[in-house]
Amino acid sequence: MGTEKITGIVLKEKEHGESSKQIFVLAKQVGKICLFAKGARKPKSKLLAATQPFCYSDFLVFQGRGFHSITQGESIETFYEMRTDMDRFLYGSYLLELVERTSQEGMEQDDVLELLLRTLWQIAKRKDNPRLCSVIFGLKFLQYSGWMPDMECCAVCGAKVSEVSYFSALAGGAVCTTHSESGSPISKGAIKAMEYVFHNSGQAIYRFRLSQEVLEELEQLVDASLQIHMNVKLKSKEFLDEPFF
Ligand SMILES: [Zn+2]
Incomplete structure (x- = not known):
């Protein structure tokens, strides 16, 4: 319980009740977090700009039991x-x-x-x-x-591929000419x-x-x-x- 400052980018908004919304923010040092923005859909709400998707904002958040509620919000960059x-x-x-x-x-x-x-x-x-x-x-x-396709050896048989011309997203890398059917030309x-x-x-x-x-x-x-x-x-x-x- 208490108040904390959160800085992040609004990924998604979800209507809540008549005039409020929930927003999902990717926040610095926090990761994804769901914040409740009371009254943020009212045209005159002070939270209107800062809680829009794309917006990179500073939020002052009250942490209750099982929820986070925005008390103040200020956009740093709206990406309008x-x-x-x-x-x-x-x-x-x-x-x-x-x-x-x-x-x-x-x-x-x-x-x-x-x-x-x-x-x-x-x-x-x-x-x-x-x-x-x-x-x-x-x-x-x-x-x-953690995805790092191997572009040197065939992802199916492991043979060295001197000149890559086929790639398989499923196998996760280059494939040799013998296994070209497992991939697509690249x-x-x-x-x-x-x-x-x-x-x-x-x-x-x-x-x-x-x-x-x-x-x-x-x-x-x-x-x-x-x-x-x-x-x-x-x-x-x-x-x-x-x-x-
Ligand atoms: Zn192969």
Whole structure:
């Protein structure tokens, strides 16, 4: 019991009663935490801005028995640009859902928090391609989760692969030509991009561009790997994969 300060990014909101809501926040040194925001849906609520999804905020939280209630909230960065463009909004929502669905309450994930903040910054402020940023996020996120595909030996038989041209998300790495049926073709561009993201950190991981073809290839690889290794298939992603007519 008592009051504590929590800083984090709002991943999700859930209506509660007439005018309140619950928010799920990925917080610094805390991990995912559910906070109750009383009256936050009232148009004049002081908590209105700070409790919106995408918002990076400071919260003063009263810790009761089995619940956390926000007494004060102040946004540090609203990332409002995420809401002014459909692509930015859809890919951004996908990132929030991915983190929300894969994180456990009370497990610190400061590396993921930093990655999410940086990625939103690239999309919102630098106006980088949101699709590419999401793929980069996915690769780094998989790496933080312990996923490290072996690109030197076949993931099926263990034989050394001198020139990788097939990859299996299921087996978790390159596959030799004998076991090419277990995987899909992978281009040199996709391998290079993947290794670049793995071996760099911070702002540097966003510093490259891809052709549309390689981007799509890498996106499929990331989606398949997330599905297999983290057991997530996201609603927001299904919407993104639908063609817009
Ligand atoms: Zn093999």
